[in-house]
Amino acid sequence: MPALASTTVFVTEGMIEAWLRLSATRLRERSRELTELDQAIGDGDHGINVDRGFTAVAAMLDGRSADPAAPAPDVAGTLKQTAQTLIRTVGGASGPLYGTFFLKASASLAGSPQPTLGDLIAALDAGAAGVATIGGGQPGDKTMLDALTPALSAARERLTSGAVDQVLAVAADAAEAGAAATIPMQARKGRASYLGERSIGHQDPGATSSAILLRALADSFQG
Numbered sequence: 001m002p003a004l005a006s007t008t009v010f011v012t013e014g015m016i017e018a019w020l021r022l023s024a025t026r027l028r029e030r031s032r033e034l035t036e037l038d039q040a041i042g043d044g045d046h047g048i049n050v051d052r053g054f055t056a057v058a059a060m061l062d063g064r065s066a067d068p069a070a071p072a073p074d075v076a077g078t079l080k081q082t083a084q085t086l087i088r089t090v091g092g093a094s095g096p097l098y099g100t101f102f103l104k105a106s107a108s109l110a111g112s113p114q115p116t117l118g119d120l121i122a123a124l125d126a127g128a129a130g131v132a133t134i135g136g137g138q139p140g141d142k143t144m145l146d147a148l149t150p151a152l153s154a155a156r157e158r159l160t161s162g163a164v165d166q167v168l169a170v171a172a173d174a175a176e177a178g179a180a181a182t183i184p185m186q187a188r189k190g191r192a193s194y195l196g197e198r199s200i201g202h203q204d205p206g207a208t209s210s211a212i213l214l215r216a217l218a219d220s221f222q223g
Helices: 013-029 031-041 046-065 075-089 092-111 117-135 144-158 164-180 191-199 205-222
Strands: none
Touching: 013 031, 013 046, 013 075, 013 205, 031 046, 031 191, 031 205, 046 075, 046 092, 046 205, 075 092, 092 117, 092 205, 117 144, 117 164, 144 164, 144 205, 164 205
């Protein structure tokens, strides 16, 4: 994508669909890694669950595009359908958490027929706030928020001066750094918290899958 000022870049439904499809591919490619991370400190099914969920999201997109009677999708509607699909198909904690993330993002964009990049970042921020509310966590607890929070903070800082690919790439970089930073943390929320100090030394799988999603977002918007 050309280096346009982020305040003038509009986000289309096609961009969101490209992000979701690339996310499904990346999560499938790294499902074994995510499962191995979860085996160390959780139930051992995170990779399997997010792969199943985003495979279902891709199938939902396929089915929708093949239906001539389906109404033309918009950004908010696609995010809402994604949330509903994830809640329905993903087991464990991942379904409600990622479902809430996309549902709150959708609600933030409701009534915005032509959202900007800034609107999208605000929507993802609303999604992260929803995750914090239902999970009761905060950055430093060794959860997906340790990737989402620094990523969205970095994106907001670049919104006024960066080009669209730079804003999202900076967010992805921050998410990956945040996921890696969970290794020395002691888990304070979720299944991993039961391990106490034994959770130290392992990267959080939820933070890792969140970083994968944000890298896919940056890459799909560049394409």
